[in-house]
Amino acid sequence: MSSGLNPAQQEAVNYVSGPCLVLAGAGSGKTRVITMKIGRLIQAGLEPKRIAAITFTNKAAAEMRERAKHLIGRDAKNVMVCTFHALGVRMMREDGGVLGLKPAFSILDADDVTKILKDAGGTTDAATARIWQWTISKWKNMGLNSAQAEAEAADDNERVIARIMARYEERLVAYQSVDFDDLIGMPLKLLKDFPEVRAKWQAALGHVLVDEYQDTNATQYEVLKALVGERGRFTAVGDDDQSIYGWRGATLDNLKKLPVDFPNLKVIKLEQNYRSTSAILRAANNVIGPNPKLFPKTLFSELGEGEPVRIVDADSEAHEAERAVARIQGLRETSQHKEFRDFAILYRANHQARVFEQALRKAQIPYKVSGGQSFFDRAEIKDLCGWFRLWVNQDDDPAFLRAVTTPKRGIGHQTLQSLGVFASQYKLSLFEALFSSSLPSVMPKRALEGLHEFGRYINELEYKARQTHGAEDSRAFMMEWLKEIDYEKHLYDGEDSEQAAAARWTNVMEFVDWMTQRAGGTIDDTSGAMEVSERKSLLEVAKTISLLSTISEREQDQNVVTLSTLHASKGLEWPHVMLIGVTEGLLPFKLDDDNGRQEKVSDDILTRLQEERRLMYVGITRAQRSLAVSWTKKRKKGREMVQAIPSRFIAEMGLDKTTAKEDPREKLKALRAEFAKRAADGAAAAAAAAAAAP
Numbered sequence: 001m002s003s004g005l006n007p008a009q010q011e012a013v014n015y016v017s018g019p020c021l022v023l024a025g026a027g028s029g030k031t032r033v034i035t036m037k038i039g040r041l042i043q044a045g046l047e048p049k050r051i052a053a054i055t056f057t058n059k060a061a062a063e064m065r066e067r068a069k070h071l072i073g074r075d076a077k078n079v080m081v082c083t084f085h086a087l088g089v090r091m092m093r094e095d096g097g098v099l100g101l102k103p104a105f106s107i108l109d110a111d112d113v114t115k116i117l118k119d120a121g122g123t124t125d126a127a128t129a130r131i132w133q134w135t136i137s138k139w140k141n142m143g144l145n146s147a148q149a150e151a152e153a154a155d156d157n158e159r160v161i162a163r164i165m166a167r168y169e170e171r172l173v174a175y176q177s178v179d180f181d182d183l184i185g186m187p188l189k190l191l192k193d194f195p196e197v198r199a200k201w202q203a204a205l206g207h208v209l210v211d212e213y214q215d216t217n218a219t220q221y222e223v224l225k226a227l228v229g230e231r232g233r234f235t236a237v238g239d240d241d242q243s244i245y246g247w248r249g250a251t252l253d254n255l256k257k258l259p260v261d262f263p264n265l266k267v268i269k270l271e272q273n274y275r276s277t278s279a280i281l282r283a284a285n286n287v288i289g290p291n292p293k294l295f296p297k298t299l300f301s302e303l304g305e306g307e308p309v310r311i312v313d314a315d316s317e318a319h320e321a322e323r324a325v326a327r328i329q330g331l332r333e334t335s336q337h338k339e340f341r342d343f344a345i346l347y348r349a350n351h352q353a354r355v356f357e358q359a360l361r362k363a364q365i366p367y368k369v370s371g372g373q374s375f376f377d378r379a380e381i382k383d384l385c386g387w388f389r390l391w392v393n394q395d396d397d398p399a400f401l402r403a404v405t406t407p408k409r410g411i412g413h414q415t416l417q418s419l420g421v422f423a424s425q426y427k428l429s430l431f432e433a434l435f436s437s438s439l440p441s442v443m444p445k446r447a448l449e450g451l452h453e454f455g456r457y458i459n460e461l462e463y464k465a466r467q468t469h470g471a472e473d474s475r476a477f478m479m480e481w482l483k484e485i486d487y488e489k490h491l492y493d494g495e496d497s498e499q500a501a502a503a504r505w506t507n508v509m510e511f512v513d514w515m516t517q518r519a520g521g522t523i524d525d526t527s528g529a530m531e532v533s534e535r536k537s538l539l540e541v542a543k544t545i546s547l548l549s550t551i552s553e554r555e556q557d558q559n560v561v562t563l564s565t566l567h568a569s570k571g572l573e574w575p576h577v578m579l580i581g582v583t584e585g586l587l588p589f590k591l592d593d594d595n596g597r598q599e600k601v602s603d604d605i606l607t608r609l610q611e612e613r614r615l616m617y618v619g620i621t622r623a624q625r626s627l628a629v630s631w632t633k634k635r636k637k638g639r640e641m642v643q644a645i646p647s648r649f650i651a652e653m654g655l656d657k658t659t660a661k662e663d664p665r666e667k668l669k670a671l672r673a674e675f676a677k678r679a680a681d682g683a684a685a686a687a688a689a690a691a692a693a694p
């Protein structure tokens with residue numbers, strides 16, 4: 001058990017009787033401490049299911065589960081390794097009833113929320129809806145409901161948003177849905193207001209471990225505190241220099257609060273970095289240097305100096321992408337680490353990936369875009385899947401609510417709310433409740449007619465879907481159905497930009513293709529099988545789509561180059577990392593477009609600059625063996641191209657430019673010298689051979 005840990009790490013792993021904080025820089029083995037400590041706790045007699053390890057993303061959770069399995073074996077399976085949000089889901093499925101939530105509630109993603117807000121606030125403008133969304137989310141994270149938000153509103157604008165929030169809340173209740181913020185806020189309410197629920201969870205969990213603690217927000221901290229109670233059996237690990245979610249409410253106050261709230265907190269610092277070469281680590285330390293120090297830290301590496309960090313200046317994005325591809329190809333020739341999975345290209349904003357995707361495709365280099373939205377997570381695809389799920393299982397309440405509201409068919413949220421109340425009173429699914437003989441006594445006639453019509457339509461569709469046989473039938477059926485519900489118009493009504501609506505419709509058509517292919521009878525060339533597959537009814541195909549959500553998780557071990565935002569790269573590592581778009585205006589991101597009040601703004605700018613700097617630090621410290629940082633001489637600003645300069649962070653890395661700068665001419669010179677040497681060696685060998693010949 002003790003192998004592969006230094007004494008400070010070992011101390012953190014062994015200390016199981018009280019609260020423990022490991023505060024240390026990147027790559028110092030914090031995540032490793034968490035993984036090993038899971039094993040230590042099990043060894044000390046704690047049942048695996050009484051251990052919760054909380055990570056920041058699903059991907060990180062999957063990786064930790066993998067690492068734990070490797071270290072601990074089968075027992076790891078029962079440990080709860082998940083995000084705060086997933087833990088929240090579990091608590092609400094088990095105990096949400098006391099808050100009036102059915103166990104089968106559905107979870108809305110950002111797209112769904114925008115849609116509901118557009119409807120609740122009567123706008124089609126996505127930008128406006130996003131501002132509402134952002135404000136409401138901020139309030140929810142502060143623990144405010146709409147009434148409290150209205151009471152505390154700073155101005156008329158906020159008062160308006162608070163009223164929209166009230167309508168939004170009503171809709172969530174009617175739709176038996178929760179948003180991401182609720183996944184933290186509601187569990188907190190459960191723990192705070194229901195002592196028996198709190199007692200149950202405190203007893204259920206013997207130890208809670210939290211990775212990336214610096215990026216928890218105030219509500220998450222409250223959840224943690226309530227879960228561990230006064231005994232405070234938890235281990236938090238984090239690095240204040242890697243706090244990059246301040247814009248989403250994460251707060252370093254959580255780090256400062258710990259020793260106050262838990263006076264017996266044991267604080268452990270780690271100083272050795274096991275990930276990166278000294279050259280990379282030095283650049284990282286230099287970049288983070290100018291930020292104010294919350295907790296002073298030093299980091300050293302024993303992996304040797306390594307390759308110098310490369311600075312690449314490119315004329316344009318396309319040129320930058322070409323250079324990146326060339327670098328990958330070059331390193332695949334020369335480096336020890338030559339698998340595609342050894343490479344990552346990291347950037348500040350999602351849209352920067354596109355040009356690189358094109359270049360990689362052209363060079364036939366396989367890649368994946370991590371942190372991007374999966375096809376089946378898109379709102380329009382979820383809409384259609386909602387209908388399919390309802391044909392398959394009429395008791396699927398979230399699917400019912402999705403289908404009945406998209407597109408809108410004159411059944412309002414009040415009707416749905418009374419239907420929901422009626423259904424839970426009689427313990428029926430919403431669909432069953434629809435045709436109950438007692439429903440007319442609680443439902444106005446017109447509303448009832450609307451509901452019945454919808455119910456009949458679903459039955460009819462289900463019948464027809466059952467009758468289809470093979471791809472052609474399925475396509476015809478789906479196209480007719482989409483026309484009947486006027487789905488294309490629904491998409492155009494919901495978007496202010498035609499382009500966005502058209503993109504969604506293209507996705508819908510892609511989905512139709514995908515479904516029909518599965519209905520069989522055609523040659524399925526995507527599977528490579530080149531066979532005529534068995535014909536199925538569309539209903540049979542629909543039965544398989546509930547399994548789809550797991551698709552994206554299977555991408556894990558592919559041997560491909562990773563494209564990722566800096567935010568999504570946190571906690572991960574690759575032998576070769578390329579940070580692209582390290583151009584002033586991109587990273588740090590737009591610091592110059594503030595136009596509010598002077599003093600406040602300069603404060604804001606400084607705070608934001610510091611967060612951007614931490615983001616750069618996170619990026620640099622993902623690299624194990626080689627790091628290249630590139631910038632472009634031109635960049636897009638709005639619609640035009642403007643002259644650009646390298647990011648200030650490049651200067652801050654403090655590299656010796658003469659050795660670090662990658663100059664193709666230098667490379668060529670080196671190559672020529674190499675060839676000349678080989679030729680000379682060859683000639684010498686030939687001469688020697690000739691001389692030795694009898």
Ligand SMILES: Nc1ncnc2c1ncn2[C@@H]1O[C@H](COP(=O)(O)OP(=O)(O)OP(=O)(O)O)[C@@H](O)[C@H]1O
Binds near residue numbers: 005026028242274
């Ligand atoms: N004592 C050790 N001996 C050898 N390798 C170690 C040791 N501790 C950690 N490592 C390795 O160093 C790398 C970084 O460790 P880890 O990911 O746990 O760091 P971290 O502090 O969580 O980093 P980050 O701040 O980026 O999340 C991993 O590859 C890990 O296996």
Ligand SMILES: [Mg+2]
Binds near residue numbers: 030031032211571
């Ligand atoms: Mg980590």
